Amino acid sequence: MRDSGGLSIGAMAARTGLAVSAIRYYEDQGLIHPWRNAGGQRRFQRADIRRLSFVIAAQQFGFSLEHIRAELDKLPKTRAPSKSDWARVSKAFRRELDARIAALTALRETLDGCIGCGCLSLEVCALYNARDKAAARGAGPRYLMGDRASDIPDAVR
């Protein structure tokens, strides 16, 4: 198992809780960059566990793999990432996270006010316009992950 010091894909799976197939898929998507041993098998650094943990956590917040890849690309590829490297990525990530939580909270309040009020004048209902706000700010998984402009047409008229 320890060929030239690296971890096998099975060991990574055991340590992260991910399926082996998922880890291979993540390599495909450029999220991790294992090297190969003499026999062509993948070998991982211990630091890659952290990388994968980050992927898992970020996904739970609704970020797409592409988005996560973009964040991870900010880490150095040659040397193992240091504390400050991770802190930098974390900071950017945290900002988006805050925005997302804020958007969710705002939408929740809108929903409260609107559904609670029972107003049936839907043209002026806040809920009615919630998606525009969300689309502009990027609230839920949908808009943040897919970025499908076609989803927000001319509206209302």
Added chain:
Amino acid sequence: MRDSGGLSIGAMAARTGLAVSAIRYYEDQGLIHPWRNAGGQRRFQRADIRRLSFVIAAQQFGFSLEHIRAELDKLPKTRAPSKSDWARVSKAFRRELDARIAALTALRETLDGCIGCGCLSLEVCALYNARDKAAARGAGPRYLMGDRASDIPDAVR
């Protein structure tokens, strides 16, 4: 357009910002129940706009259509839903929403502590175990929507 008073699917699309095809799909999934006019075309009540707005908002929070359908099934099918009908649905929805926001916030703090600290002893790192917590509590869209137990294997060993 006003056959026996109902709104056409095109009118609904214009008022909600949804694509016509999406509205038809939602009917397929049991989220709305339009009736048909003499010529077989769908006709909607004005109250259905609110129904669709709810669908849109709930989706932004990461709920699956099936989950949303379950919530909407609590509304009366025969008469148009009243203020208190909506309030009841809203209350249940709000509870889940609160749980989700709390989980996100907790995960964010975990991430802060862990990535900020730069600890490289990943076996004890909180981030390392974040997914287990999340799986137990139901944090992100993934686990709440898919409920894929196969995703959380025997782990760590």
Added chain:
DNA sequence: GTAATTCCTCAAGTCCACTTGAGGTCAAGG
């Protein structure tokens, strides 16, 4: 009354994030 628009039903295609399976190679234990 007729042309343009809107609507209808299928069936099939798309995108994301994976999993499953076939057919074969590599590595570790006895």
Added chain:
DNA sequence: CCTTGACCTCAAGTGGACTTGAGGAATTAC
């Protein structure tokens, strides 16, 4: 040395949420 289990690639399948297209009928606008 040889068997067993872990690993390899590549193609195809899955599920959720839709969209697109074909072929045709209903409605509306002039």
